[in-house]
Amino acid sequence: MNKKSRDKSKFPLRMTRQRRVILDELRKVTSHPTADEIYNMVRRRLPGISLGTVYRNLEILSDSGMIQKLESCGSARRYDGNVKMHYHVRCVRCGRVDDLPLSTLPALESAVRKGCGYEILGYRLEFMGVCPKCRKLPKTTKERQDKNGTKR
Amino acid sequence: MNKKSRDKSKFPLRMTRQRRVILDELRKVTSHPTADEIYNMVRRRLPGISLGTVYRNLEILSDSGMIQKLESCGSARRYDGNVKMHYHVRCVRCGRVDDLPLSTLPALESAVRKGCGYEILGYRLEFMGVCPKCRKLPKTTKERQDKNGTKR
DNA sequence: TTTGGTGCAAATTCTTTGCATCTCT
DNA sequence: AGAGATGCAAAGAATTTGCACCAAA
Numbered sequence A, B: 001m002n003k004k005s006r007d008k009s010k011f012p013l014r015m016t017r018q019r020r021v022i023l024d025e026l027r028k029v030t031s032h033p034t035a036d037e038i039y040n041m042v043r044r045r046l047p048g049i050s051l052g053t054v055y056r057n058l059e060i061l062s063d064s065g066m067i068q069k070l071e072s073c074g075s076a077r078r079y080d081g082n083v084k085m086h087y088h089v090r091c092v093r094c095g096r097v098d099d100l101p102l103s104t105l106p107a108l109e110s111a112v113r114k115g116c117g118y119e120i121l122g123y124r125l126e127f128m129g130v131c132p133k134c135r136k137l138p139k140t141t142k143e144r145q146d147k148n149g150t151k152r
Numbered sequence C: 001t002t003t004g005g006t007g008c009a010a011a012t013t014c015t016t017t018g019c020a021t022c023t024c025t
Numbered sequence D: 001a002g003a004g005a006t007g008c009a010a011a012g013a014a015t016t017t018g019c020a021c022c023a024a025a
Helices: A017-028 A035-043 A051-063 A107-113 A132-136 A141-143 B015-027 B033-043 B053-061 B107-113 B132-136 B139-145
Strands: A068-070 A079-082 A087-091 A097-100 A119-130 B068-070 B078-080 B087-091 B098-102 B118-131
Touching: A017 A035, A017 A051, A035 A051, A051 A068, A068 B053, A107 B118, A119 B107, B015 B033, B015 B053, B033 B053, B053 B068, B107 B118
Parallel strands: A087 A119, B087 B118
Antiparallel strands: A068 A079, A087 A097, A119 B118, B068 B078, B087 B098
């Protein structure tokens, strides 16, 4: 099956136990976890699940619109159980991602549509900054904990 | 040397031949190439250069503000020799990235600064769509040529 | 039953690094 | 001279995939 052409209307989305738990765990948190973090969350309920299955399901779930993939920057991709349109801030030091209480900007897409030859499908707007916790830490320490952050 | 702390004012940026050619090649094009594409461009002039050196220099050049790293989505990172603030459209089928003739939106950052606890450093705005060339192709073909596109 | 899903492990892809050697300034 | 840079190859990290078996619908 071609991953890119998967479509929520055509594929019935069989609700296996693993898929249900992944979706459930992701919806329980607001922390925009990585695949690996989700793997560890899910493993507490389904010890036998494999990382590959987590990846496959995250792909399927986001293709079908049930979750959101956050692809911007950062080493590991992050996932969001909240599919309503909203924006994020990403900490450039520790990599954490938070939701932003900012109303959506309707004018953005239409401003682009004209003239660029592309068929515009959407846009991605993400803010970068330093999260409250990292602002308190001395700079050297902050740089150390990078790891899952802005790298790659 | 800590990569994150590299700073244009403190590091003199020794202009080696490889560094100069990489910068030069990147400035010659508007195609936002990947590290690997840049490697191949540069190799025509410096056959002995290694991919590692290309990566190291792209990192250094972007840290020093001489080029721009485009991290949003897509499999491989892309680089831009144009450091003036501007926006991009990325084709969701073939992965190509084009510049957008859109004036910058000054209100964006200030709209976020209040209340989120983060120290806002900037934002990333990227549009997604289907490029002119891909719009002409039949869908199945389009999906095929994905590869460097939205994946990963 | 059948078609998609799963676990496992191996494979990929992109990127980073250690090290001995070179080269700008 | 000496701090940085390079080439090479090996290591890493994140993600994908082939395959034989399993399980929802």
